[in-house]
Amino acid sequence: MAAPRRSWAFSEPPGKRQAGTRACRSAGCCATGILLIAGAALLGGCGAGGAQEDYREYLTRLARTLSVAAVTPADPSVPALPPPRALHLDLPPGKLDALDFLAISGCAVQVTIGKRNSSLGRMARPSQRLLLDLEYLRLAPQCIAYQRRQGEQALAATLQEAWDLKRSQLPSQIFNATLGGEEYRAFWRAPLDEGDYPADTGSALLTTLEQLNAQAERWLQGDYTADNLEVELLLGQIANGDGGALLRALARQGAALAAADHILAARSERGPLCSATWRPPEVAILDNVVRRFFIGAIQPRAAALNRRYHQLLPPVTRLERLLDAALPPAYRAWRADRDELLADLVQSPRRHVQALQALQRPCAGELPAGPGH
Structure with missing residues (x-):
């Protein structure tokens, strides 16, 4: 038969x-x-x-x-992420560190500069440094205009120079606080036991990633408003993500x-x-x-x-594209290894199907059954 x-x-x-x-x-x-x-x-x-x-x-x-x-x-x-030191972008502080805090009286940005130059500010986490820079970028223009009206041209020039520097450093500050920070490192950390992964995943993390991306895009476009608590909560949720x-x-x-x-x-x-x-x-x-x-x-x-x-x-790749100019060489190398590996791994089931089909192909016709049939 x-x-x-x-x-x-x-x-x-x-x-x-x-x-x-x-x-x-x-x-x-x-x-x-x-x-x-x-x-x-x-x-x-x-x-x-x-x-x-x-x-x-x-x-x-x-x-x-x-x-x-x-x-x-x-x-x-x-591929493991490079060590934190290899991913951190060192950014020059500019002249604000040496600025006389009392000389900026009458400006809301005075408080921001005071926080940035305090001992806690100098030791702040990358996300807090980013938020302080965003606050400066938002508040400084009003103070610069005020100092010019008061005839404080040198002070206004110093504040403007600091504003220009922080604006140019913004992509790097965002990188330090996100892709190069401890939360994204935790996101890519592989668990010891995968359990029934990916059965317990959902869309909440995807929404969080997109929300942070939208904030980064808005900052890069010149809207420097930020809800500090919201940003920190988003980063905390990303740290619990399943990239690894x-x-x-x-x-x-x-x-x-x-x-x-x-x-x-x-x-x-x-x-x-x-x-x-x-x-x-x-x-x-x-x-x-x-x-x-x-x-x-x-x-x-x-x-x-x-x-x-x-x-x-x-x-993830959307944020990488937004910050492309700021990505350090170590991150670029890791990303290339990651993407090459993933592109290969997602094809594993298809390759196996093709191997099964190739082995079975000679049996596709109506052939007499061997002994035992």
Whole structure:
């Protein structure tokens, strides 16, 4: 009796297609796709042991089915951010540090300069330095005009020079407080245990990233108003973000699927899975293994990771583009490594599907079944 023809193609899992499509469209992405055997319902789900157990189970059964040596996935590695010192941009203070505080009486900016020149101001975190500079940029023009009316031309010139300097330093100050600061470093820090990531992610972080981006864009366009508490709260929420979790999860998935591809390649080296006249029993077993342990367990998570990638990266890269001229060389190098790795990792499921299809292709016709059918 001839075995039924099997084919593998891309599709969303039943029950997730509509929601997944909405999520992808809202992020402007094109999902990698879900491998589905035509006419077969998905079996199983994410294993109780999480992603690691799903990968281990699939690799073990795949190697056993194809009678090749088991392959242990490589230890996943992701590019770590350079040390804080390499990312911090040192900015000259200008002449305000030496300015006589009492000479600016009658100006609201006097308080700002006093805070900036205090011992606490000199030791302030990058976000607080940014907020003080924004306050100066907002208040100084009125004081400059006042000093000129009072005939204090030298003082007005000093204040104007400081304003020009702070305006030119603003992209760098924003970088120090955001992409180069401790909150974004925490955002990119990989957790020790990914748990069921990305199941517990949502849109709140995306909104936070976009809100901070909107503030940065507004500041760069000359609107220097800022709500200090709001800015600090946004940064605190970003520190709890999942950039590092996404990188680590994609790297772990990539390593596991690369090991699976190695198993398929080892089997291919022995020749086609099917001959022109014969289909071995392992074809049906392989079909079941792929359906249960790849499609049913790994692919749903792969689709979720793909969606999260296309949701999370755009707001981050938008801020990077806004601050492009201020990015230090160390950050540029890390970003290039990050983007190259991510571009490769998100293709891992597609590469594995293609490897499965290549191995199965000789069995696509109506062939006599081998012994055991």
